[in-house]
Amino acid sequence: MSRHSPPSASLKGDLTELLKEDILRSSHIGIEVRSLDRDEVLFSYNAGQRFIPASNVKLFTVAAGLEYLTPDFVYETKLMRHGVVESGVLKGDLLIVGSGDPTISGYFHDGNPTKVFEDWAEALKQSGIQAITGNIVIDSSFFRATPLGPGWSWDDEPFCYSAPNDAFSFNNNCIAVTVAPGNSAGDPVTVRIEPGPGDLVIVNNAKTGHREGMDDISIGKEPCTNTITISGGLPVDHPGYRVMVAMERPACYGGLIFKEILAQRGISLQGRIDCGHRGGVSGEAGETTVATYRSPRLSEIIKVVNKRSSNFAAEQLFLTIGKMQKGEGNQTASATAIKEYTERIGADAADLYIVDGSGLSRYNLVTPKVIVALLDHMARSRYFGVFYGSLAIAGTDGTLKKKMQSPPLQGNLRGKTGSMNHVRNLSGYVTTAGGERLAFAILINNFSTDPEIIQDIIERICLRLIKPVDSR
Known part of the structure; x- marks a missing residue:
């Protein structure tokens, strides 16, 4: 045979x-x-x-x-500065140029979603920058797609598995919301946001109930917003829930978290997060690359x-x-x-x-x-x-x-x-x-x-x- x-x-x-x-x-x-x-x-x-x-x-x-x-393909996301540095002060903007990289997340950095931002903050300190007078400007023009795919269900929109795309993305464009009971019956439930809060708005109407009471907690997201409403209640002895929520305007969210990391490292930003640039802002005269994040190879992604x-x-x-x-x-x-x-x-x-x-x-x-x-x-x-x-x-x-x-x-x-x-x-x-x-x-x-x-x-x-x- x-x-x-x-x-x-x-x-x-x-x-x-x-x-x-x-x-x-x-x-x-x-x-x-x-x-x-x-x-x-x-x-x-x-x-x-x-x-x-x-x-x-x-x-x-x-x-x-x-x-x-x-x-062997790798993504490159650049952190650049525009302006002059005098006495530790950048008189101008920071510019993040997105390339579509999906790896600025804990998946690829041992569970630490802010690792890339921490490295960028260190690069700024090493270059002598302690304060920034301008904005964090985000160039997302590498993609010109609708944030959600054709035919995606509105029912899926709040959830992380339906996160929007963006040329500059952070933490899979999602945020973790952990809800747990308060110390005593009648207290509001506790809410923890990781990493965040960015521009997330929490409306907490939920209460802690008695032991072995009803678990009817509801965690809802308003369509097309970053507003999360929590209602119902949790028994005081409940372990709590952790849900991953998709973020609207993900480039803005990433920029806000980067600003928080800069502050933690002692670098102040006077300006705002300018994330409305789908038409491109990089390539101007006077730009200097501060750091470049190179992703893992495509074979790993x-x-x-x-x-x-x-x-x-x-x-x-x-x-x-x-x-x-x-x-x-x-x-x-x-x-x-x-x-x-x-x-x-x-x-x-x-x-x-x-x-x-x-x-x-x-x-x-x-x-x-x-x-x-x-x-x-x-x-x-x-x-x-x-x-x-x-x-x-x-x-x-x-x-x-x-x-x-x-x-x-x-x-x-x-x-x-x-x-x-x-x-x-x-x-x-x-x-x-x-x-x-x-x-x-x-x-x-x-x-x-x-x-x-x-x-x-x-x-x-x-x-x-x-x-x-x-x-x-």
């Missing part, structure tokens, strides 16, 4: 039978499974139909980013995109692709660049319609066939190692850490999840018991049952894929 036996009707029959379960009756299901070793489709079910991909879109964003930018499924990092990369390839950092240019990339790898671009880089929009549509075509291409790409390394490992890390925690899937399957209301998807790679490498896409939309049941079905499909080849 050859190392990889031809697929029999067994695999097709087993999976087809599984998909007939009553619980899936109203669901829209699409699957394609390809043997990378034999270059052969082993199973196809509605593989040419279109589905909402959710975060499976990130596979295209990351693959195109590696191709267009290379794994994409681990946050795929393993952690960071919508924010995906959107920043998506818009960077548009800027670098098309000269425009907006959603239309970026989507065009990724569609062109899909055509270049030999996939049918008609099978891909995307409007953002994260998959948060329900306007996105893809087929299982085009996902597997991408995975097949990447398996033969010079960048396969970094692409494969960016995917979550079943039962080990990322969005698959708490899924598929037992052999033979644990540590074997590498994939990208995709989840939103009534959507559960998984695409990636797995190796069979016989050593055959498979690429697969499993997309399930429009289900009406418990998402955990759908997740269990996806796991059962994956388990069937890795049975010994001679049982197919």
